[in-house]
Amino acid sequence: MTKNILEVKNLKMYYFASRGVVKAVDDLTFNIKKGEVLGLAGESGCGKSSLGFTLMGMPTPPGKIVGGSIKMEGRELVGLPEDVLRKEIRWQKIAMIFQGAMNALNPVYTVGYQMIEPLLYHMGMEREEALDKAQKYLELVGLAPDIVYRYPHELSGGMKQRVIIAMALLLEPELVIADEPTTALDVVVQAQIINLMKKLKKELGLSMIFITHDLSILAEISDRIAIMYAGKIVELGDSKKVYYEPAHPYTQKLLAAIPRLHEDVERLEFIPGQPPNLITPPTGCRFHPRCPYAMEVCREQIPELKEVDKDHYAACWLL
Amino acid sequence: MSEPVLKVEKLKKYFPIKRGLFEALTGHPERVVRAVDGINFEIRKQEVFALVGESGCGKSTTGKLIMKLWEPTDGSIYLEGQDVTELKTQEEIRDYRRKVQMIFQDPFSSMNPRFRIYDVLEEPLLIHGIGETRAEREEIIHKALEMVRITPPEDYVGRFPHQLSGGQRQRVAIARSLILNPTFIVADEPVSMLDVSIRAEILELMKELKEKMSVTYLYITHDMSTARYFADYMAIMYLGRIVEMGPAKVVIDNPIHPYTRALLAAVPEPIPERREIIKELPIKGEVPNAANIPPGCRFHPRCIYMEKGLCDVKHPQLIEYEHGHWVECHLAGKI
Numbered sequence A: 001m002t003k004n005i006l007e008v009k010n011l012k013m014y015y016f017a018s019r020g021v022v023k024a025v026d027d028l029t030f031n032i033k034k035g036e037v038l039g040l041a042g043e044s045g046c047g048k049s050s051l052g053f054t055l056m057g058m059p060t061p062p063g064k065i066v067g068g069s070i071k072m073e074g075r076e077l078v079g080l081p082e083d084v085l086r087k088e089i090r091w092q093k094i095a096m097i098f099q100g101a102m103n104a105l106n107p108v109y110t111v112g113y114q115m116i117e118p119l120l121y122h123m124g125m126e127r128e129e130a131l132d133k134a135q136k137y138l139e140l141v142g143l144a145p146d147i148v149y150r151y152p153h154e155l156s157g158g159m160k161q162r163v164i165i166a167m168a169l170l171l172e173p174e175l176v177i178a179d180e181p182t183t184a185l186d187v188v189v190q191a192q193i194i195n196l197m198k199k200l201k202k203e204l205g206l207s208m209i210f211i212t213h214d215l216s217i218l219a220e221i222s223d224r225i226a227i228m229y230a231g232k233i234v235e236l237g238d239s240k241k242v243y244y245e246p247a248h249p250y251t252q253k254l255l256a257a258i259p260r261l262h263e264d265v266e267r268l269e270f271i272p273g274q275p276p277n278l279i280t281p282p283t284g285c286r287f288h289p290r291c292p293y294a295m296e297v298c299r300e301q302i303p304e305l306k307e308v309d310k311d312h313y314a315a316c317w318l319l
Numbered sequence B: 001m002s003e004p005v006l007k008v009e010k011l012k013k014y015f016p017i018k019r020g021l022f023e024a025l026t027g028h029p030e031r032v033v034r035a036v037d038g039i040n041f042e043i044r045k046q047e048v049f050a051l052v053g054e055s056g057c058g059k060s061t062t063g064k065l066i067m068k069l070w071e072p073t074d075g076s077i078y079l080e081g082q083d084v085t086e087l088k089t090q091e092e093i094r095d096y097r098r099k100v101q102m103i104f105q106d107p108f109s110s111m112n113p114r115f116r117i118y119d120v121l122e123e124p125l126l127i128h129g130i131g132e133t134r135a136e137r138e139e140i141i142h143k144a145l146e147m148v149r150i151t152p153p154e155d156y157v158g159r160f161p162h163q164l165s166g167g168q169r170q171r172v173a174i175a176r177s178l179i180l181n182p183t184f185i186v187a188d189e190p191v192s193m194l195d196v197s198i199r200a201e202i203l204e205l206m207k208e209l210k211e212k213m214s215v216t217y218l219y220i221t222h223d224m225s226t227a228r229y230f231a232d233y234m235a236i237m238y239l240g241r242i243v244e245m246g247p248a249k250v251v252i253d254n255p256i257h258p259y260t261r262a263l264l265a266a267v268p269e270p271i272p273e274r275r276e277i278i279k280e281l282p283i284k285g286e287v288p289n290a291a292n293i294p295p296g297c298r299f300h301p302r303c304i305y306m307e308k309g310l311c312d313v314k315h316p317q318l319i320e321y322e323h324g325h326w327v328e329c330h331l332a333g334k335i
């Protein structure tokens, strides 16, 4: 059995906003094995990016970790001082490809300049050496090494996303959190980027959390899948099991809502209503206002993740 | 066969690119972006025609030309037999705007944030002088909201757009597009910004209203799967041209043009067994700039079947490959 590289237990991260407390990451427990891709899916606002930032040890203000544990290769990260996180963990152990980062590249600096900055700063590398390393990683992601001399506006969307991926890999992290890395891209480029991520997983033995709201993309890459709803993981397990025998009503409905390319679907299912706000989420099971099977107990008590099969868990009172 | 509701003939839209001072001084010829470069298609009553392609291929430009938001560089558009480009007087144009409506991708930016939902829906009624009294207009507005399942309407008419969810906003946008009883709707990526669970609801709703209100749709999308689900016919666009066109299922199940094949190969599918394989994408490079369209077949630099001396010099014609299935490729049927 391969070792867990990341172990997350009862993790909670809340935003203490003036409107109230937003419970964006609320009691999450999951593990990731070495070399494994965990796909994380859920609707807009359910807390996917918030979880990513939390694992990086940098929840966006006014967010704070209020409970739980994050263990990276056995080492507890919750409570570590910021300078230790910065020197030893962030980018070196866990890196993140931020949602929309390709559009946030600085237009006034060359790609190379933006890439080597962390190498000079973190690793105290010489300029030449850092530039060499940047070029090596550009090649790894399928770009010409002389891209280091180009400016972001000279690159296509696909090329920019590859630069962002190369940047995340520069300090040789064990785990990469990829937050919607293909969302704004056209379908051909999207497929090329997914191919690249698969290649990196294989060649570098990289572990990954792949975040997307698109369940079709998720299936293309994930070994295991976590489905999030309103700040909680409602289903978790082996990707084949989650796709073929979804146990949670929310997962079942989501899968029935996607049109298939080569199948005739008479009617698509949809989920009436909308996801709740996370300041005053519904009591009990947070899905109960939209769930066709909701019972008395669902309104009153929070269902915990239960094992429904080997490596397959769901949080629902029906189980 | 019934007459088409909408017919587009040899439609072109070129946008001039501003020359730099140096270029202007040296008498550099003015360059253009050929956003739409000679396309033809017809849509019959109560049918959905999907225009599919990657960003920048000219889909929205086509939609805006049909909406008469822009004038074409060349070509014609006929609505129920009438040449739309000939409409000149204010009255003619207003009448046309009543018959042809648009639904946009971003339900938020398509609504005045300072308008309450009531005002959003009353505006078109006022412009077109529909409903004599406020009470009459209110009744029409409530009916329209009920039709898109924003119920009870009383709870929503007083709200501002930001007080609705994305799906609700898009349903209000649909109500607004239907309130004038249009003949034709241009829906430009109407579900791309919505979550899956809500996306299906909007598509279902548009489908249902098609029957109820007997509207005809141009459905603009980059998503093949929703096109298959929602559309009867589909056209694949590449750099301003339609390269393949036919019944949606035929195009998807039996694609002939190399570009269509590449697009289809790239579509992600919810099949977890595929995760081990690196997908072969039968296409090279990236979409060139629309200001710099390659000679011959404009797809040739990316085509894996490209035949030198033919594809790179001669422009292929759109031919009827099989009944109702059109393809613009020199090698159609041979590859």
Ligand SMILES: Nc1ncnc2c1ncn2[C@@H]1O[C@H](COP(=O)(O)OP(=O)(O)OP(=O)(O)O)[C@@H](O)[C@H]1O
Residues within 6 Å of the ligand: A015, A017, A022, A024, A042, A043, A044, A045, A046, A047, A048, A049, A050, A051, A060, A061, A062, A063, A099, A213, A278
């Ligand atoms: N800095 C912040 N302050 C207060 N609330 C926040 C902050 N950032 C996010 N939130 C809230 O936390 C919740 C989760 O947001 P998050 O960005 O993690 O969602 P997401 O799942 O990544 O969504 P998307 O798919 O749209 O990217 C949302 O309700 C959001 O409004």
Ligand SMILES: Nc1ncnc2c1ncn2[C@@H]1O[C@H](COP(=O)(O)OP(=O)(O)O)[C@@H](O)[C@H]1O
Residues within 6 Å of the ligand: B015, B033, B034, B035, B036, B053, B054, B055, B056, B057, B058, B059, B060, B061, B062, B290
């Ligand atoms: N107002 C405009 N001025 C100049 N160029 C434009 C304008 N609108 C669109 N274009 C160009 O026309 C081409 C087609 O654009 P568009 O119709 O918006 O594509 P799509 O909707 O398929 O993404 C693109 O190259 C785009 O940059």
Ligand code: SF4
Residues within 6 Å of the ligand: A248, A249, A250, A285, A286, A287, A288, A289, A291, A292, A293, A294, A295, A298, A303, A315, A316, A317, A318
């Ligand atoms: S716990 Fe109850 S409300 Fe929640 S998903 Fe299960 S049946 Fe539905």
Ligand code: SF4
Residues within 6 Å of the ligand: B257, B258, B259, B297, B298, B299, B300, B301, B303, B304, B305, B306, B307, B311, B316, B328, B329, B330, B331, B332
């Ligand atoms: S005409 Fe030639 S280059 Fe163009 S798509 Fe057909 S085979 Fe490819």
Ligand SMILES: [Mg+2]
Residues within 6 Å of the ligand: A048, A049, A050, A099, A179
């Ligand atoms: Mg996010």
Ligand SMILES: [Mg+2]
Residues within 6 Å of the ligand: B059, B060, B061
């Ligand atoms: Mg567009």
